[in-house]
Amino acid sequence: MEKQKTQAFEWFCALRNKITESFLSIEVQSFTQPKIEKRKWNRPGGGSGESTIIFGNIFEKVGINVSRVYGKLEDSAINEISGASESNGEFWASGISLVSHMQSPLIPAAHMNTRLIYTSKQWFGGGMDFTPIYKDEGDCKYIHESIKATCDEFNIEYYPKFKKQCDDYFFLQHRKEPRGIGGIFYDNLTSGNWKNDFEFTKAVGEAFLEIYLHIIHKHMQKSWTKEQREEQLIKRGRYVEFNLLYDRGTRFGLMTNGNPDAIMMSMPPLVKWV
């Protein structure tokens, strides 16, 4: 089990590094000088995390958080986490989460996260979803087909199930509108074959990077109008509304004394409400 934990944590760090390097190389190719910040935080009860934040000219703000936390869960959290009451609140969790807000209103915002959790049970979870301001049918098709191909290599039941979970989850009930065009979302994944579940989780992270790079390269040379930028800032308000009203990770983190700056790292850099 300790070996599994180490393997998973090292993967999340490696994926973070790979994504960061890929994004920075796009900035550099565009002759721009992005600002990179590292923010470390400690969990009072045990463990820590590190946020990497890129502020660039293509990537307006990308937050990537890698955490490894453990110890005893707060009382208020024990009933929220599967298997935690049987472990007397003892848990171990590690994961990566990424949210990317782009300068160009023609490139979707993106979200990806994957994680491994141990209580008295053990499981993987995660997913990815994309939020374009202007829906491009070609992008949609490419994104969903690529995710499906990744899933199908592991289990042909994964894609339809995880796609539906994503659509159900990333929905703004108060506006009766989806956050974006969806993707996949999975949780409590424990097939009985740890290695296979881990490989799937790795494949999700790899697929995310490949898909997003493709979409970015497709649109990054295009110019945009002031009106399109305005639409983007308004659309970002929906992202904020989702995160604060519905997102379980955000609300759970905030209610259990998580580090607010690390949790808010996913917030858009600039937002408008009209």
Place this chain on the structure above:
Amino acid sequence: MEKQKTQAFEWFCALRNKITESFLSIEVQSFTQPKIEKRKWNRPGGGSGESTIIFGNIFEKVGINVSRVYGKLEDSAINEISGASESNGEFWASGISLVSHMQSPLIPAAHMNTRLIYTSKQWFGGGMDFTPIYKDEGDCKYIHESIKATCDEFNIEYYPKFKKQCDDYFFLQHRKEPRGIGGIFYDNLTSGNWKNDFEFTKAVGEAFLEIYLHIIHKHMQKSWTKEQREEQLIKRGRYVEFNLLYDRGTRFGLMTNGNPDAIMMSMPPLVKWV
């Protein structure tokens, strides 16, 4: 009772008109041309509201909402509202709410609302609070003393009680910081003398306008720096966090199929998270 309802609704409209005219006259004195929008909305179960939104050069965005809604409460709401289960969910409510976000980072954002509600019970509620970006001791003293003087004319127990309720309510638990410098917040006010409670509610609205105009005039000629503007946009993020994470009105409205644009009218026009 019908006469009371009419009187209260007419007052909320009159206060809205008075505030709107005062704010617009400040814009006009500054030789600026604000944009004013009226947005009407209907409550599917009964009643309606009207939002007045000012986008100006002094007042970056002011939203003032006056509503009069009635009928049967949604099931999910009945247990949230005092006396509603005894009235089989029948209710009547009218109120005014105002949130003001200023161009100048030297002028506080402000919030005021008052309301009258009937279920099987009847009560007034409301209050005001101010959120400066840079705390000015003179302003603080003036604001709290003016509010206290207004309260003391009615009942000397009001101010300490309502001030504490305001401080307790407008607190960002996840950041362990108050939203601003406070003010007063009262609810379930039903002293047995309807007329007196109504007069107090009117006095709160009048005092708000007087206080805010004083503060605005004190600071509106001062210039500010880019860094101060940046601080303001970040501080506004805390306002958004409060509204979506904690504000009972916002969360209650959204969860009971309220009009999202009317509810989100209080959101700041431009916000930054870094």
